[in-house]
Each structure stands twice: as C-alpha cells, then as structure tokens.
Amino acid sequence: MKNIKHTLALGLVTAMLGLSTTSCEDRLNPAPVASLNSEVAFDTPSRVLLQVNNMYDYMKAGNFLGGRYQVYGDIRANDFLNRTSNLVTGAAVWQHTVTESSQNDVINMWGAGYSAINQINVFLAGLEANSAKFTATPFPSDFPATATSYAAEGRFLRALAYYSLLQFYARPYTDGNGNKPGLPLRLKAEVDLGNNDLARSTVAEVYTQILADLNFAEQNLPLTNSASNVTRAHRNTAIALKTRVYLSMARYADVVTEANKIVSATAPFRAATGVQHALQPSITTVFVGNQSSTESILSFPFTPQDAPGTQNQLAFYFLPNSQGGGGEYSLNANGVLSDPRFLATDERNTSFVTRVSNVPYLRKYQNGALAPAPYTDNAPVIRYSEVLLNLAEALARTEGASSTRALALLNAVRVRSNPPPNATTPSPAEYKADSFSSTFSIIDAILLERRIEFLGEGLRNNDLMRLQQTIPAKATISAVPPTAALYIWPIPNTELATNNLMTRN
Numbered sequence: 001m002k003n004i005k006h007t008l009a010l011g012l013v014t015a016m017l018g019l020s021t022t023s024c025e026d027r028l029n030p031a032p033v034a035s036l037n038s039e040v041a042f043d044t045p046s047r048v049l050l051q052v053n054n055m056y057d058y059m060k061a062g063n064f065l066g067g068r069y070q071v072y073g074d075i076r077a078n079d080f081l082n083r084t085s086n087l088v089t090g091a092a093v094w095q096h097t098v099t100e101s102s103q104n105d106v107i108n109m110w111g112a113g114y115s116a117i118n119q120i121n122v123f124l125a126g127l128e129a130n131s132a133k134f135t136a137t138p139f140p141s142d143f144p145a146t147a148t149s150y151a152a153e154g155r156f157l158r159a160l161a162y163y164s165l166l167q168f169y170a171r172p173y174t175d176g177n178g179n180k181p182g183l184p185l186r187l188k189a190e191v192d193l194g195n196n197d198l199a200r201s202t203v204a205e206v207y208t209q210i211l212a213d214l215n216f217a218e219q220n221l222p223l224t225n226s227a228s229n230v231t232r233a234h235r236n237t238a239i240a241l242k243t244r245v246y247l248s249m250a251r252y253a254d255v256v257t258e259a260n261k262i263v264s265a266t267a268p269f270r271a272a273t274g275v276q277h278a279l280q281p282s283i284t285t286v287f288v289g290n291q292s293s294t295e296s297i298l299s300f301p302f303t304p305q306d307a308p309g310t311q312n313q314l315a316f317y318f319l320p321n322s323q324g325g326g327g328e329y330s331l332n333a334n335g336v337l338s339d340p341r342f343l344a345t346d347e348r349n350t351s352f353v354t355r356v357s358n359v360p361y362l363r364k365y366q367n368g369a370l371a372p373a374p375y376t377d378n379a380p381v382i383r384y385s386e387v388l389l390n391l392a393e394a395l396a397r398t399e400g401a402s403s404t405r406a407l408a409l410l411n412a413v414r415v416r417s418n419p420p421p422n423a424t425t426p427s428p429a430e431y432k433a434d435s436f437s438s439t440f441s442i443i444d445a446i447l448l449e450r451r452i453e454f455l456g457e458g459l460r461n462n463d464l465m466r467l468q469q470t471i472p473a474k475a476t477i478s479a480v481p482p483t484a485a486l487y488i489w490p491i492p493n494t495e496l497a498t499n500n501l502m503t504r505n
Contacts, residue, residue, distance in 0.1 A: 042130035044138055045146075051123050052150050056232070058119045059157050060300035062312025064112035066379050069164060071317050071329075072105060073458030078474035079335035079451070080362075082328070089311055089328045095477055096486045100493040100504075107492040113165045118190055120154045120161070125189035127151055152220035156233045156241070159213035160381070162206055163245055168489045169505065170203050172465045173249045175482070178204025181503060184495075185209055199501040210245055214238050223274040230292045230378075231301050236262050236274040240297045240382050243390040248466040255394035263391055267408055277384040283417050283453075284351045287364055291378040295385065299378035313375035314365040318456055320356045324368025331360040332474055336451050343429055347417040348452055362456045380457045385413050389453065393446045401436040401443075410446055413453055 041047055060066035068090070074080055075094045082094040090105060092098045098106050127147055134143045162183065171180035182203040188195070201209075217238035225232040239261050246254040262271040270278035280286050280295045291299060302308050311326070319325025331337055331353065337360060342349060354363040365377040392409035399406065411430050418429030436442040450463060464471055471480040471487070480487055490505050 042126055042133055052153060055120050055123055055154055055157055058116035060379060061112045062309035063108040064116060066300055066308045067312035067314055070379060070458030073461040074456055075329055076471055077460045078472035079332050080329040081332045081475055083330055084328050096480050098489055100490045106489050107494050110492045113161050117158055117161050117186055120158045122189040124151055124154050148220050149222055152217040153233045155213035156217035156238050159210040162210050166206060167462050167465055171488060172468055173203050173207060174466060174468055178202055178207060182206040196498045197501045198499060200503060207249060214242050229275045230296045230299055234275055236271055236277060237298050240387050243387050247390050252394040252397045255390055259387055259391035267412055269388055269412055279385060279416055283347055295383050297384055298381040301378050302376045304373050307375055314377050315368040315375055318362040318365060319368040320361045322356055324370035331362055333360060341448060342452050343418060364456045385453055388413055389446055389450050396442045401441055406442060407431060407433060410449060414449055
C-alpha cells in the first residue's frame with residue numbers, strides 16, 4: 001500500500017458524532033470540516049476517534065442516509081402523494097422522470113454515497129499505514145484491538161453505503177443472479193483525480209464485497225459499543241444488516257442463519273448476546289425522545305447544532321405545514337391506508353397518521369419547525385422489527401405457510417401495535433395458522449406488515465426491487481414495470497463525464 005500523505009477530514013465532534021457536512025459532488029476531494037495532515041492525524045487516540053466519528057458524519061449526509069435516501073425509498077412507490085411539484089424535494093423521483101442530469105437526486109445521492117465511501121477508504125488506509133504507532137505512548141496498551149474495531153466500523157459503513165447505492169443504481173440481484181452491471185467498486189483511498197476511470201463490477205461482485213466487509217465487521221466489532229449502541233455499530237448491527245442483504249439476494253437460508261444469532265427461538269423474541277435487542281411494548285416510544293431504545297439497531301442522530309440540512313429533514317417532507325413540516329408529501333388514501341388489514345385501531349394508524357382538512361399525513365417524525373428542537377429526528381437505518389420480519393419471510397419461503405415460527409414472528413410485530421383489550425382476550429389483529437389459505441398467503445401478510453411497519457423509513461423501494469415487483473401507479477403517475485428503463489435510476493452524468501470506463505444504465 002502506498003504511503004498516503006494528504007489531509008484527512010476530521011469532524012469537530014464528540015463521541016455522539018460530528019458537525020454535519022454539506023453534500024459533496026466530488027467524491028474524491030470532499031470538503032473537510034477540519035483537516036490534519038495524514039502524518040499527524042493518527043498521532044493520538046482522540047485524533048483517530050475524530051476520524052471514526054467523521055465516517056459516520058459522511059454517511060448521515062442529508063443527501064444520503066441522513067434523510068433523502070429514506071424519503072426517496074418511499075416516494076417512488078404509491079403510499080405518498082406529492083403536493084408541491086418541487087424538483088428540489090423529490091418531485092422527479094415521485095414522477096419517475098429523473099435523468100442523468102437530475103442534480104437534486106440522481107447526482108447528489110451518488111456523490112454523497114461515494115464521498116462517504118472514499119472517506120472510509122482514506123481512514124482504513126491511514127489506520128493500516130500508521131499501525132506501528134498504536135503500540136507506544138500516547139496510545140494505551142489495548143489500542144491495537146481498538147484500532148481493529150474501528151476498522152470494523154469502517155467496513156460496516158462501507159458495506160451499508162454500497163448496499164444502499166445498489167438499490168437505486170443497479171438491477172436487483174434476483175435479476176440474473178447478480179450478473180447485471182453493478183457499481184464501480186472503489187476500495188482504495190483516492191486523494192486526487194488520477195484514478196477516476198474504473199469499470200463497473202457486477203451486482204454479484206459488489207454483493208460479495210458487501211458480505212466480506214460485514215463478515216469482517218461481525219468478527220471484529222465489540223459486542224456493545226460504549227459510545228452508543230444505537231448510533232455506532234456493534235456486532236449485532238453487522239448481523240442485522242446481513243439479514244437485509246441476504247434477503248435482497250433471495251438467499252433465504254442464510255437470512256435464517258444470521259437472524260438466529262440475534263433472535264430467540266420463541267417469543268418474546270430478543271437477542272441473547274451483545275446488545276439485548278427487543279421490540280418495545282409500544283412502537284410510539286421508538287420515535288420519541290432520544291430514540292435510543294433497544295429496538296433501534298442503527299440510526300443517525302441530529303441536534304439543533306448538527307442538523308440534516310435544509311430540505312433534507314424527514315419531518316419537513318412528511319409533516320403538514322400546520323404541524324411544522326413542509327407539507328411536501330401526504331399519505332395516499334388509496335395506498336396502504338386503504339388496506340382493510342391496516343386496522344383503524346392500529347397504533348401505527350392512530351399515532352403516526354395525522355389529518356389536516358381530511359388529508360392524511362405521516363407523523364412518525366414529529367420534530368418539525370414548531371418543535372423545541374426542530375428537525376432533530378434520528379434518521380432510521382435498521383430496527384429489530386425488521387430483523388424479525390426478515391426472518392419471518394425467510395422461514396415462510398423455506399418452510400412454507402405452515403411455519404409456526406414465521407407466524408409467531410409476524411404476530412409479534414403486528415400484535416405489538418394491535419394489542420388485545422385485556423390479557424385474556426385474543427387480539428383481533430392476530431393471524432391464525434388457518435388464515436393463510438387461498439385468500440392470501442403468509443408471505444403476502446409479511447410484505448404488508450413491512451409496508452405498514454416501515455412506512456416513511458425508506459424500505460419500500462428495497463422490497464419492490466428485490467422481488468422485481470412493478471412500482472405501482474399513483475394519482476396520474478403510471479406504474480413502472482421491472483422491464484422499464486426507469487425501474488432503476490440512471491448513472492449520473494457527472495460520473496459518466498469523469499469516468500471513461502463507466503457505462504450507462
């Protein structure tokens with residue numbers, strides 16, 4: 001590995017993450033919050049930690065996993081209606097009219113994602129190049145192990161970044177078993193424009209790297225992260241993301257293997273090792289306060305001094321104007337709200353759906369402009385309820401509709417929001433084994449439960465892509481079948497202009 005002599009971006013932060021970076025279109029030369037020459041950037045434990053925090057800061061950029069990724073993942077489908085026709089806030093995504101030159105979405109999310117990847121690569125390279133320093137003063141005797149865990153955090157974040165980009169810019173793995181064009185797989189630290197030319201790896205090759213990073217992370221992350229078990233990665237974070245990755249690859253037996261590491265055999269389901277992940281008694285509690293319950297496996301935090309940036313905030317998109325939002329998107333009354341299985345008494349309906357002049361809006365993110373701490377909702381990445389439903393689906397697909405554990409996992413999530421009126425009365429929302437006849441299958445019920453549970457969290461696009469389902473029509477917008485060119489996003493013209501080996505979607 002070449003000796004890297006350059007400046008590294010350092011977040012001016014505490015262990016609770018850093019000051020927010022603005023989006024960077026140039027993935028190779030991101031503008032740092034602060035910088036140190038690489039020759040001194042690894043001279044003290046605190047300087048190394050600042051760089052760890054800064055990796056997370058790049059990941060939670062507003063144009064990436066700090067807001068817009070979650071928004072785009074939901075508004076592509078049919079559960080939201082656009083109300084402003086504002087191209088800055090995703091109107092073209094909603095309309096399926098994005099192009100190679102769409103700055104606000106196609107270009108900016110690609111740039112933010114690759115900026116994060118390169119920042120991670122720079123850190124990993126510097127960590128390796130400076131490893132000899134970590135055995136002497138001022139580093140404590142156990143710092144080599146700490147450095148390995150930091151590297152595991154970096155590789156976890158790199159895996160998350162590549163997985164996230166794949167869901168928009170490449171064909172699903174299930175289309176040809178990963179043999180379609182994927183992404184340029186950039187694994188080296190780039191500090192100038194000399195190595196822009198890089199051909200696309202296949203989707204399968206990118207997934208192979210994602211899994212290699214996640215396996216390394218699982219093996220080397222601590223069981224718990226003393227900084228934060230919600231906003232920093234630990235061992236169960238890597239395992240949880242692996243269940244999502246394997247589900248996207250339709251490797252259902254592997255989903256079961258991974259999920260079994262952190263899901264008990266019977267209810268009440270919880271993780272037996274590491275962070276004691278479990279469902280909260282009420283889903284409402286997951287999205288209030290500091291959002292640090294054991295159900296939240298990973299989310300990115302914000303404060304008034306560390307905000308996601310203008311028009312990136314989740315509450316801005318989904319809350320109505322009268323409640324401090326921008327009123328950008330209302331809920332579609334003909335979307336999931338119209339499914340009779342989404343009961344009017346469901347807590348996710350009574351707590352997370354608000355109506356203004358009979359127009360429904362999502363109120364999952366409540367810190368709008370009128371809140372004491374405006375726009376400081378965490379940006380969710382993965383929750384324990386997803387792991388349970390990932391496992392339920394994988395069991396149903398491998399064991400069939402008769403899988404009693406799949407049914408129990410599905411009911412654990414569903415009944416949590418539809419509890420019985422008292423301890424001895426069955427819940428009207430509880431599915432029974434004989435429910436799954438020719439009327440609808442257990443897999444249909446699981447997919448519906450995912451749609452309800454993760455409304456506004458960005459997972460709908462992932463599910464449509466992995467199953468190669470048609471993106472449904474909405475209002476005046478036509479459906480997009482999986483054979484259509486716009487089923488996935490175009491490669492941005494900024495990449496095509498600077499990477500001579502890049503090919504179009």
